[in-house]
Amino acid sequence: MSDNTFGTLIRLTTFGESHGPALGGVVDGFPSGIAIDMDFIRSKMARRRPGSTTLGTKRQESDEVEILSGIYNGITTGSSIGFIIRNTSQRSSDYDAIADKFRPGHADYTYQMKYGIRDPRGGGRSSGRETSCRVFGGALCELLLREEGIEIGAGVVAIGRTRASGYSWNPPFPPPLYAPSCPEYEEMAEEIKRAQSDQDSVGGIVECRVTGMLPGLGEPTAGKLDADLAGAIMSIGAVKGIEFGSGFRSAAMRGSENNDQMRIDGGRLSFLSNNAGGILGGISNGNDIIMCIAIKPTPSIAREQKTINLGMENTPIKVEGRHDPCIAIRAVPVVEAMTALVLADKLCIARAYAR
Amino acid sequence: MSDNTFGTLIRLTTFGESHGPALGGVVDGFPSGIAIDMDFIRSKMARRRPGSTTLGTKRQESDEVEILSGIYNGITTGSSIGFIIRNTSQRSSDYDAIADKFRPGHADYTYQMKYGIRDPRGGGRSSGRETSCRVFGGALCELLLREEGIEIGAGVVAIGRTRASGYSWNPPFPPPLYAPSCPEYEEMAEEIKRAQSDQDSVGGIVECRVTGMLPGLGEPTAGKLDADLAGAIMSIGAVKGIEFGSGFRSAAMRGSENNDQMRIDGGRLSFLSNNAGGILGGISNGNDIIMCIAIKPTPSIAREQKTINLGMENTPIKVEGRHDPCIAIRAVPVVEAMTALVLADKLCIARAYAR
């Protein structure tokens, strides 16, 4: 089965392959009466589009969104919002040489095993191009969240062996690296360039923070906020791990260190730390949500690798074409989008129970 | 809202509080004609029950399951399987002294913010006791998975600052530590005892592996196997992070290192490594699934901490009573159960599309 619908009340359903005529989808359950700021949406789309960063793929797509329904005179009507994004820069011939080979680290083999058929042009449905639709849906959701003062920002905090340090958090972080300003900024960029010149690729870590959070979002036990965020973000291609707050570090900690103690000062609650990353028992506590996300190196590399082909024979493969040497940087707006989708849905659910 | 239903075709819905009369739930969509091995189920329940390990809580519960429907003459009928687990060892008076205080690191504050009311006895719905129902549902699902040769095993691989090394993987791992045999076994146990004698608690890491996997499980893009596993496992209380395969390490790697190259030998496919942790593009590749899960230290500690009360005043708190000094060890069977629930559901979906 394929399943391309995210969300409970606000739902995003998507379709489209890397080299088909268009991608697109439906945003359903979106509230009526919201003014749609197309400049904001375009700015979000531009952040992710191929060609947005000099450190990314050479493919150029404008990722122009055509909205087909659900908006009347610039205002949402409450009806389902259909949209498409035309592909314009396909170069399917890039894939002729490897059409019958399974690229290591790619979904070629698993799609073939699952569906018994596969669109070999550029990854088909498993291509990162599908995330353009997520960014559109996420941008709509951000408009909702902003009404409540909730702001989402993500940035690259590690590339390969180089980890950012001492940075302050003031998103949105610009290209080419979508990283906060830090002493390691240039070295992180160099990691990418070196990988590329080695006909290789490199991984990275994306951090995402949500500020202005309301307490009370999340539905225990099966719809916990951290569980749904983890599921949504893990569904982005190339993501291999996620942690909240002190995350894996908390495993090495004592309770007395890790617990976020609480304090009232002048009628205002504060937590003395944020090891929880803003979520306790699957419900937001009002503190900033903090997540770290591990992104594997792009599997498409020009170096020769061992693989097999459709005929189940051993064969070498070199994946040439136009690939991002480090997919982590273009994952930044996608992480923001998936976070927005989950939070807007949870916000909407919370409103149903407000009193 | 509360949402306590996991799954698409095979679904587990649960209820119950730590100090109420009973916990329980419904397993729905379970196939008919499956012989229910009650000894197997009891052994799974026994692994998780309070009192199962000398390194855990002093609370003693037998966690006897009463099955109320869906099984006739020992065979599943295909109808919904209702079950309850009576609480027998409540000692609600333990909570009298702290009933109006929000325990740091607990869900007390977030439940109060979300629902405007809270059952203060032992954590109510946010208590780890709810996982008993997950273990029951998971045990049923394991019976299904075993028909296909799929086996799930989890074990503790780190406690506090002590990480297991050089272990071989032969689950199920027994109490007291639910860890593989390794040079650090005793030191891991000592970490727990030291934390306890310090009136403190400590975190840990659980590893989970699935062997005998079929390729083709998982539903891109919104129901990817890793995304659904991440969501299911992150929904277990105290889990703060999860990674698949090389996980966070992959972020520091090159594509040429991280890609799992493929080889046919004697007609049999093998991957030359398993950095993917058995999942590519959200679909299983037939390789073992490997996950690492970060578990925070138990928030309930007898040491004095700073907090606030219902009246929004500052107050110290000491959480006394019967608590696990390290919740990671009792999380082991729960991780196995959630993995089983996801995989059985995905298996069932895959069967719908088999040809």
Add this chain to the structure above:
Amino acid sequence: MSDNTFGTLIRLTTFGESHGPALGGVVDGFPSGIAIDMDFIRSKMARRRPGSTTLGTKRQESDEVEILSGIYNGITTGSSIGFIIRNTSQRSSDYDAIADKFRPGHADYTYQMKYGIRDPRGGGRSSGRETSCRVFGGALCELLLREEGIEIGAGVVAIGRTRASGYSWNPPFPPPLYAPSCPEYEEMAEEIKRAQSDQDSVGGIVECRVTGMLPGLGEPTAGKLDADLAGAIMSIGAVKGIEFGSGFRSAAMRGSENNDQMRIDGGRLSFLSNNAGGILGGISNGNDIIMCIAIKPTPSIAREQKTINLGMENTPIKVEGRHDPCIAIRAVPVVEAMTALVLADKLCIARAYAR
């Protein structure tokens, strides 16, 4: 597959067979802070329980509900509400003689075909006894709806060939017939008695009206209010048809007759008729919801009928035991309950989008 979960935000999941130890379920997503009036709930349960009417089955069940979670000090906590209803008056030996025969008009054959196995005691899961759980869930939902002034009432308006006329609508309608006062009341009761003395059964029609409706409930196009009500009510055993407002009569009408024209008088909107039955475009218009529901005659009759057995041989069958000669009357509280479940869920969704 079996699927026993109704609803989107407020969800009822049920289990239990006619002759098993207990039925029960989980009400999930129910708002917190609602005082639970147990007398009201018991009165609803009593309306449906076997033995509630002299015109029904001789089986006597008290249908005592044991609530296991989700309520603390008489107030809902927002967590899932687990409940069970013990069976106390099983007489499974009634079914020994027909255990391997498929009762005509029953689900025996279809369950056997679907699941390859069947609990032959009293209909197992397909028994009307499962509706006790729906009535519990519905009663909780009615408590919510009453906060908004929404009231649900159903009554029998036809038995066999006798149709009530000239009745006024003042529910709840009492046993034995659960019908409004009308000239045909006695004749309707006689239809049932005659059928029973003929070792036969008889069908009937239930009308349901909802007053005090809010406009705006219902989610086009897949969650329309009338569609969801139709689905929920059609899921009650023995229901074979449903219509809204002028229903099948509208098929014979002109638009100029059937359209409900509108009028403002003293600032108050009124519709000049209610052929729509309170729903337009799948959304409530504030007018009363009016539904008519066709209930087939009870399939269990003592008369000899032709059927086949598990061995696929022809055989006669006489279904003896304790059956309702007319199931329509005991369907009344179940229709009310399913209506309440749908409306409370829709109300909750509407609140999520209120501004």
Add this chain to the structure above:
Amino acid sequence: MSDNTFGTLIRLTTFGESHGPALGGVVDGFPSGIAIDMDFIRSKMARRRPGSTTLGTKRQESDEVEILSGIYNGITTGSSIGFIIRNTSQRSSDYDAIADKFRPGHADYTYQMKYGIRDPRGGGRSSGRETSCRVFGGALCELLLREEGIEIGAGVVAIGRTRASGYSWNPPFPPPLYAPSCPEYEEMAEEIKRAQSDQDSVGGIVECRVTGMLPGLGEPTAGKLDADLAGAIMSIGAVKGIEFGSGFRSAAMRGSENNDQMRIDGGRLSFLSNNAGGILGGISNGNDIIMCIAIKPTPSIAREQKTINLGMENTPIKVEGRHDPCIAIRAVPVVEAMTALVLADKLCIARAYAR
């Protein structure tokens, strides 16, 4: 909320307004490896499109479907199938005169109440034009069902006061009336013409039958086959009632008449009647499914009616423009489509549990 997704495994999500640029949607969870017969799909679309019958609207739309994904070299890949249908014959000026008036019998008022905003051009989302997307999804599903020998046919069996009699069932029934051949055929057509010349409209009844059914489809108790069919068909605009088999007539029957007795002859099971309409206990019994559906008269009529406007003032209204004088005839392919969507989904679920 709007909710535009039908189905569990095979899901259709739609969008689009009558006078927007395009309608469209996503078919998700559709099996891979199915050859798509575009001629078949076009023939289905052509049956419903405006202009398909001389007894319908004068609006002409080609309803050309552009498929954007999920099909590669004419074969489904298992990925989500995106599609759009451009509107080409909008004449929005038709609505200028009534843009601020609520048309009686329409969803204008309820959309305004629900969403606080409304697209006044031709009904917006509540227009029958949205059903074009359902017909596309249904046509795909019919391709699946045909592999199993399941065939769906619907036809008009009553218009206004004229009911077809003595017809034999050999669908597909052609325009202009989409009715089986019968003595009343011309009179039914006359009912429509008379209504039209009276500046009025008229209702009708559609019958739908499914032949070649498999036993075992349907998921008790919340996903019963008849319940899901009722919900899906009731979600079509203008449907006001539905019944299965003997339906409302069963309410007047005795059990001994209404029960479908069973017989084995030469190893083959037959039912001696089909009052159940092919469904018992919410599960198909292998007999033909038979449904009757009440369609109200088109609410748009040129006659003057009383209504109110956005300013909540009384006003007369005449709905001019290009309307179907009897929507029942164009509902025929939509009923077929919704039936196909439900059955294909249920078939897919049944396959998951086949052994």
